[in-house]
Amino acid sequence: MTDQKNDRRDFVKTAAVAAASMALKDVASPAIASGATPITLPALPWAENALEPFISKNTIGFHYGKHHKAYVDNLNNLVAGKPEADLPLEAIVKGSAGKADQAAVFNNAAQIWNHTFYWNSLRPKSDAKAPKEIADLIGASFGSHEEFVKQFSAAAMGQFGSGWAWLVAEGGKLKVVKTPNAETPLTTSATPLLTLDVWEHAYYLDYQNRRKDYVAAVVDNLLNWDFAAKNLPKA
Numbered sequence: 001m002t003d004q005k006n007d008r009r010d011f012v013k014t015a016a017v018a019a020a021s022m023a024l025k026d027v028a029s030p031a032i033a034s035g036a037t038p039i040t041l042p043a044l045p046w047a048e049n050a051l052e053p054f055i056s057k058n059t060i061g062f063h064y065g066k067h068h069k070a071y072v073d074n075l076n077n078l079v080a081g082k083p084e085a086d087l088p089l090e091a092i093v094k095g096s097a098g099k100a101d102q103a104a105v106f107n108n109a110a111q112i113w114n115h116t117f118y119w120n121s122l123r124p125k126s127d128a129k130a131p132k133e134i135a136d137l138i139g140a141s142f143g144s145h146e147e148f149v150k151q152f153s154a155a156a157m158g159q160f161g162s163g164w165a166w167l168v169a170e171g172g173k174l175k176v177v178k179t180p181n182a183e184t185p186l187t188t189s190a191t192p193l194l195t196l197d198v199w200e201h202a203y204y205l206d207y208q209n210r211r212k213d214y215v216a217a218v219v220d221n222l223l224n225w226d227f228a229a230k231n232l233p234k235a
Contacts, residue, residue, distance in 0.1 A: 038076045039089055039109075041069050042116050050124040054217040059205045067201055068115045075108040089113055090186065097187040110182040114164060114195065118202075121194045123224040130225035134174075134193075134232060141174040149219055151176045156196050156215045165215075167194040169233055193228040 044064060049057035075092070079085045084092050084105065092109040096102035130138065135145070142148040148167075155178040156165035163180040168190035177185060185192045196218055203214035 038085075039072055039092075039112065041072045042119075044119055046122075046124055051122060051222060054125070054221050055122075055203075056206050059203070062205065063201055064115075064119070068112070071108045071111040071115070075105065075112060078105050078108060093184065093186055107182045110184050110186070113186060114182065114184050115197070117192060118164075118195050118197045120227050121196070121224050122218065122222045123227070125221050131229040134225060134229045137169075137174050137232075148174075148176070152196070153215050153219055156198050156219075157212060159198050162199040165196045165198060166190075166192050167228065168192050169231075191231060191233050193231045194223055 044060070048060040048064070051060065076085075079092070084095070087095070089109060089112060092105065093113050096106035096109060099106070129135070130145070138145055138148050142151060152165055152167060155176045159165060159178045159180065161180065163178060163183070166177050166179065166185055168175060168177055168185050170190040174193070175190075177190065179185065196215065198211060198215070203211060207214040207217075
């Protein structure tokens with residue numbers, strides 16, 4: 001008789017667990033049922049060791065595989081089951097910008113976008129030079145490539161704490177701007193062409209507190225001018 005009672009108790013417990021599992025499944029399913037596609041971590045445009053010796057495979061592994069991925073995971077959790085889940089990333093960034101109640105959504109979405117733009121702003125070491133169209137604009141806007149380097153490096157060094165230095169196009173000219181934290185020119189009238197990440201996690205494993213050395217290494221050796229040219233606004 002005791003065995004029968006135990007069997008019945010086990011059956012009731014199993015049935016309750018199964019019912020709870022089905023209930024949880026029903027709660028979690030609407031976003032999937034609606035056809036929403038989660039934001040995904042985009043592939044790097046080069047191998048993790050391609051930027052050595054200027055940026056190590058170890059840094060890229062943590063920066064891309066941990067930090068960038070965390071922003072993607074966080075954003076998907078934040079927008080799950082909400083209208084934003086059906087929007088492209090740029091629309092999420094622009095739609096949440098400046099809204100206090102969507103600060104977490106903006107911070108994670110903008111950091112995904114900024115990091116993806118940063119990876120594409122870099123290229124493995126080569127002798128590639130800026131295409132004529134952008135080289136001419138640099139000359140017209142800054143006076144010389146050397147002056148651009150000076151201003152861009154100063155923006156990267158002058159950004160207090162975490163943030164970004166950008167080369168942007170606006171009003172037919174190029175200029176250098178800097179943004180703190182997750183802020184991005186994507187939410188302004190300017191068109192971003194290149195960016196440099198100056199959050200500490202971008203360089204600390206390789207350069208510790210020597211941000212100046214990191215900035216010089218990237219600006220002198222890794223900027224992807226073909227990418228910048230492709231981003232120029234069309235006439």
